[in-house]
Amino acid sequence: MTQAAGADRLRHLGVRSEEMIEALARISADEGQITRLYLSPEHRRAATLVADWMGDAGLTVREDALGTVCGVLPASEPDAGNKTLLVGSHIDTVINAGAYDGTFGVVAGILAAQEIKARGIKLPFTLEILAFGDEEGVRFPSTLLSSSGVAGTVTPADLEVTDASGVRLADALTAFGGQPEAALHLGRDRDSVLGYLEVHIEQGPVLEAEGLGVGVVTSIAGANRYSVTVSGMAGHAGTVPMHLRSDALVGAAELICAIHRIAGQASDHGVVATVGELSVSPGAVNVIPQDVVFSLDLRAATDEPRHEAARAIEKAGAEIASRHGLTINFNQYHEVVTCLCADRFQDAAETALRTLGVRPLRLMSGAGHDGQAMAKLTDIGMLFVRCEGGISHNPLENVDRDDMGLAVEALIRWIETIAEEERAVS
Ligand SMILES: [Zn+2]
Numbered sequence: 199m200t201q202a203a204g205a206d207r208l209r210h211l212g213v214r215s216e217e218m219i220e221a222l223a224r225i226s227a228d229e230g231q232i233t234r235l236y237l238s239p240e241h242r243r244a245a246t247l248v249a250d251w252m253g254d255a256g257l258t259v260r261e262d263a264l265g266t267v268c269g270v271l272p273a274s275e276p277d278a279g280n281k282t283l284l285v286g287s288h289i290d291t292v293i294n295a296g297a298y299d300g301t302f303g304v305v306a307g308i309l310a311a312q313e314i315k316a317r318g319i320k321l322p323f324t325l326e327i328l329a330f331g332d333e334e335g336v337r338f339p340s341t342l343l344s345s346s347g348v349a350g351t352v353t354p355a356d357l358e359v360t361d362a363s364g365v366r367l368a369d370a371l372t373a374f375g376g377q378p379e380a381a382l383h384l385g386r387d388r389d390s391v392l393g394y395l396e397v398h399i400e401q402g403p404v405l406e407a408e409g410l411g412v413g414v415v416t417s418i419a420g421a422n423r424y425s426v427t428v429s430g431m432a433g434h435a436g437t438v439p440m441h442l443r444s445d446a447l448v449g450a451a452e453l454i455c456a457i458h459r460i461a462g463q464a465s466d467h468g469v470v471a472t473v474g475e476l477s478v479s480p481g482a483v484n485v486i487p488q489d490v491v492f493s494l495d496l497r498a499a500t501d502e503p504r505h506e507a508a509r510a511i512e513k514a515g516a517e518i519a520s521r522h523g524l525t526i527n528f529n530q531y532h533e534v535v536t537c538l539c540a541d542r543f544q545d546a547a548e549t550a551l552r553t554l555g556v557r558p559l560r561l562m563s564g565a566g567h568d569g570q571a572m573a574k575l576t577d578i579g580m581l582f583v584r585c586e587g588g589i590s591h592n593p594l595e596n597v598d599r600d601d602m603g604l605a606v607e608a609l610i611r612w613i614e615t616i617a618e619e620e621r622a623v624s
Pocket residue numbers: 288299300333398
């Protein structure tokens with residue numbers, strides 16, 4: 199293919215992506231915003247549109263018991279095995295969302311399958327595109343329910359949760375046309391699945407800073423969340439001399455600065471730490487703070503640096519507490535271990551990017567994704583796409599059309615590379 203023809207092809211894929219993204223963005227519960235919650239009328243309309251696109255792309259379409267739209271392109275080589283390569287993302291959104299989070303991964307999967315078929319690219323495995331309905335966990339207090347269904351890890355309790363209006367998930371699912379009972383038995387046969395790939399917008403600023411349209415994800419960060427309580431002694435703001443105070447807020451302030459410094463020193467390992475909530479009591483202008491409670495969210499590309507940062511933060515807390523006559527208590531209420539992307543899929547993605555003349559930067563995902571649920575079933579791989587300013591979960595979310603075209607072509611070549619490797623081993 200000539201360079202001009204290649205550029206035309208990328209442009210075409212970018213234009214198609216943009217049209218499809220815009221069509222999905224018009225399906226919303228709120229006029230002028232994008233809100234598509236799981237099992238809502240908007241989810242139904244989006245699922246129907248996605249199913250139509252999959253049908254137009256020549257895929258065999260069905261919807262699983264949890265409402266995931268599945269489009270299958272059968273293996274095209276005569277002696278192909280019975281393996282399936284899954285490619286997916288989600289079509290639900292947060293409230294007042296951007297247009298690209300999740301939806302672009304679904305669009306990219308459909309366009310890639312369509313192109314593979316149209317170009318007559320032979321695959322020694324079945325390709326299946328998945329459009330998950332519940333990734334964001336906004337309507338129900340659920341976590342990655344749709345992909346957990348495919349991974350076979352959904353429990354009856356997962357379907358008993360209720361939304362803000364008291365509607366049970368199981369009832370909403372039935373009304374949607376799904377099947378709660380069957381949802382417990384959706385898990386794919388491990389031996390039949392080759393892996394799970396996902397294209398997703400980065401939702402961060404790294405690719406933009408590096409001047410790259412796409413990049414290879416190394417892992418989905420593990421995370422610890424803590425509620426940190428700093429306790430001192432309340433007192434009169436006018437009568438207690440400075441050297442006799444145990445001011446909880448002063449200790450908290452020092453600790454927050456220490457947290458920022460400790461994470462910054464470990465940034466090579468992708469350590470990031472955030473204090474996003476803080477409350478002071480009694481909380482009066484003329485009272486020395488007695489108690490401060492703040493949140494701590496700690497993430498890293500791999501588990502050990504995250505644990506190391508946690509230990510350093512607790513040590514800093516102990517030192518600050520003794521210096522100010524405070525007690526500091528770290529209550530960890532949540533931990534998710536790091537989910538590694540398979541080396542073979544990272545390497546294959548790197549090969550694919552090189553054929554497109556793109557420097558294959560590897561970066562971690564600080565945000566959670568369906569891959570975390572899918573990793574319980576199979577190897578996963580992810581490709582990130584640059585988004586403007588790293589802004590996401592926001593109506594300002596924006597992805598360049600050319601980057602979308604590049605990402606779809608990269609996905610096609612990624613799948614081709616995996617196909618070549620499969621042929622080599624079989
Ligand atoms: Zn997403």
